[in-house]
Amino acid sequence: MxxxxxxxxxxxxxxxxxKCCTLKSGKTLPRNIENEGGNIPYVKVKDxxxxxxxxxxxxxxxFVSDKTANKSIFPVGTVIFPKRGGAIGTNKKxxxxxxxxxxxxxxxxxxxxxxxxxYYLFEYFNMVDLNTLNNGSSVPQINxxxxxxxxxxxxxxxxxxEFANFVHQVDKSKVAVQKSLDETQKLFDSLMQEYFG
Numbered sequence: 216m217x218x219x220x221x222x223x224x225x226x227x228x229x230x231x232x233x234k235c236c237t238l239k240s241g242k243t244l245p246r247n248i249e250n251e252g253g254n255i256p257y258v259k260v261k262d263x264x265x266x267x268x269x270x271x272x273x274x275x276x277x278f279v280s281d282k283t284a285n286k287s288i289f290p291v292g293t294v295i296f297p298k299r300g301g302a303i304g305t306n307k308k309x310x311x312x313x314x315x316x317x318x319x320x321x322x323x324x325x326x327x328x329x330x331x332x333x334y335y336l337f338e339y340f341n342m343v344d345l346n347t348l349n350n351g352s353s354v355p356q357i358n359x360x361x362x363x364x365x366x367x368x369x370x371x372x373x374x375x376x377e378f379a380n381f382v383h384q385v386d387k388s389k390v391a392v393q394k395s396l397d398e399t400q401k402l403f404d405s406l407m408q409e410y411f412g
Contacts, residue, residue, distance in 0.1 A: 227370045233363035236336065237325040240298065241317030242287050244279065249318075253280035255288070258295070258317045260302045263309050270386070271312040284316040289323040292333030294340050298322035298357045303345050310337040322357060330369060334379035339367055 232238075241258075249257050256262075256275035267274050272295065289295065293311045297303050299320045310333060317323065326336045343365065349355035 227368040230330075230367055230369050231363065232324065232365045232367060235327050235330050235367065235369065237327070238359045238362055239289060239293070239323040239325060241289075241319050241321040241323075243319045244283065244316075248283055249279065250277040251279055251283060253278045253283065255279050255281060255284040256313065256315045257284075258315045258321060260297045260300075260318075260320050263295075263297075263307050268309060270309065272309045272315055273312050275315070279316055284314075287316050289315045289317055290325060292328070293323040293325045294333070294337050295321050295323045296340070296345060296357075300354060300356075303349050303355045303357060306345050308337065308340045308343075308345075310334070322362070324362065330372070331367075332372065332375035332379050334382050335370075335375040336367075338378075338382070 244257065255278060256272070257277040257279045258272060258275045259277070262268055262275045263272070265274070265276075289311055291311055291314060293315075294308055295311060295315075295317060296308045297305065297320055302320065311323075324336065324340065326333050345357060348357050348361040350358065350361070
């Protein structure tokens, strides 16, 4: 599905991020407002490191009101990543599962849902090395001009949705396996304590 968008023999339609997505940057909020309370997570780069946000952004350490977030909302299905500083080197990408507001160090790519699935876009960006896109200055930075021209194959939406369903099943399996591993570890720790404690 992803293939090489430069390959002229590819059977999928080709596009660029600029033609099938909208780019959005976060905004800086005053410190006294960035955790005013509300129901909109105000996401900073470090929130991408929390266990709850390993793949999907669902929460934050700060929340703002709808009024504060206003036009700065990143909708559900936005692919986000660091756009400034050393955090680019971590190559982290996340998919929003709830509407969020983000700080200025985060960039979001919002898919045109009539052409491209958010899960497909997310997996596409997981193959993009952010380190190759930064401008090379002393403070690394990724700008719209670095993201817009990226080439992407656009398979039929039905196939993208089939792919998304497969991703959901894999995610469920991962959760089940992790739960089983955690329970096994607890049992092991308990037995070790009982026999050697």
